[in-house]
Amino acid sequence: MVTIRTADWWIAGRRLTVAAGSVVGNRYRDNFDVLHLGKESPLAVVADGMGDSAGSTAAGRTAVEVFVREAVPGSGTTALRKAVAEVQWAVHQAGIALSGLTGCTLTAFIADTNPAGAAGRAGNVRQTPDTGGTAGSSPVSSNGGPSGDSGDGGARRGDGASGDNGASEDGEASGDSGARGDGGARGDSGGDREDQIGGEKQGGGSEGDPGGGEAGAWIVQLGDSRVYRVRDGCLELLTADHTEAWLGILHGWYAPGSREAYFARHRLTRYAGHPAMPEPDLLNVSLRAGDLLLLCTDGVSDQIDDRVLGQLLAGTATPAVKTERLLARTLDNGGDDNATAVIIEVS
Numbered sequence: 001m002v003t004i005r006t007a008d009w010w011i012a013g014r015r016l017t018v019a020a021g022s023v024v025g026n027r028y029r030d031n032f033d034v035l036h037l038g039k040e041s042p043l044a045v046v047a048d049g050m051g052d053s054a055g056s057t058a059a060g061r062t063a064v065e066v067f068v069r070e071a072v073p074g075s076g077t078t079a080l081r082k083a084v085a086e087v088q089w090a091v092h093q094a095g096i097a098l099s100g101l102t103g104c105t106l107t108a109f110i111a112d113t114n115p116a117g118a119a120g121r122a123g124n125v126r127q128t129p130d131t132g133g134t135a136g137s138s139p140v141s142s143n144g145g146p147s148g149d150s151g152d153g154g155a156r157r158g159d160g161a162s163g164d165n166g167a168s169e170d171g172e173a174s175g176d177s178g179a180r181g182d183g184g185a186r187g188d189s190g191g192d193r194e195d196q197i198g199g200e201k202q203g204g205g206s207e208g209d210p211g212g213g214e215a216g217a218w219i220v221q222l223g224d225s226r227v228y229r230v231r232d233g234c235l236e237l238l239t240a241d242h243t244e245a246w247l248g249i250l251h252g253w254y255a256p257g258s259r260e261a262y263f264a265r266h267r268l269t270r271y272a273g274h275p276a277m278p279e280p281d282l283l284n285v286s287l288r289a290g291d292l293l294l295l296c297t298d299g300v301s302d303q304i305d306d307r308v309l310g311q312l313l314a315g316t317a318t319p320a321v322k323t324e325r326l327l328a329r330t331l332d333n334g335g336d337d338n339a340t341a342v343i344i345e346v347s
Contacts, residue, residue, distance in 0.1 A: 245267070
């Protein structure tokens with residue numbers, strides 16, 4: 001039985017009906033995914049720890065707790081980069097006393113309640129510090145962009161520390177986190193903590209209808225958890241994977257179905273806890289009636305191909321039903337990894 005949590009949010013007159021859940025899977029004893037779902041505040045965060053050690057558990061929990069504390073719906077790019085810089089510092093500190101890798105992905109949906117940001121939303125503006133892997137101003141088609149292997153293969157290695165899966169009703173982070181191997185050395189970094197975290201928070205309120213402007217949100221991305229969108233019946237992958245596989249396919253180093261691409265899909269080039277403390281991608285998206293967004297860990301995207309994913313997200317079922325079906329399908333397909341999903345329906 002999958003436990004599904006729900007929430008209702010309002011952004012600039014748009015109602016967002018939200019559901020989220022997480023499953024351990026059939027292969028592993030514990031859940032290393034960490035999920036936060038704001039009960040009223042429009043904020044959803046997914047983290048996926050790297051490996052199966054104590055560092056994976058510490059990274060996921062720390063990343064989500066710090067980001068939720070630092071990121072305020074309505075914040076601008078400066079505040080969001082500052083929040084991620086705080087995450088990087090905290091995860092690094094958490095790993096000092098631990099052996100092995102301490103790192104995780106971090107993917108978030110957070111309201112943009114600033115009407116001034118509406119001008120740039122028509123084109124889904126992406127701000128990325130790492131032009132090698134994620135440059136571009138438009139969404140990446142799920143059936144056209146480089147995405148490594150999206151089959152039902154294994155996505156995590158080993159067992160690990162215990163944790164509760166799913167999202168807690170009061171918005172606290174729950175679960176541990178999980179999947180993938182070691183990362184590469186890529187991304188922006190340098191300087192001391194003050195230099196990396198400089199800047200003030202912008203924006204304010206987070207609940208209800210703030211009024212004025214087009215409804216919009218920020219997507220914050222580090223690693224290879226993903227954000228998909230269904231708009232006008234078309235499934236799109238909005239985020240880029242920060243992996244060697246993504247770069248290799250993008251630049252033609254190897255073919256999508258090659259052995260090299262398969263193994264490179266778990267070598268992350270950016271993640272929370274990376275020694276270089278790289279910055280995230282920030283993608284500003286409009287929210288239109290009928291839109292459906294999915295945030296998920298690679299336990300979903302690796303085990304359900306895009307054609308089936310589109311079918312599961314289509315139709316008139318509620319986000320809660322769709323989330324339950326999606327997670328159940330990962331178990332049916334082998335449950336080779338923890339799987340976490342957040343579905344957001346805009347009306």
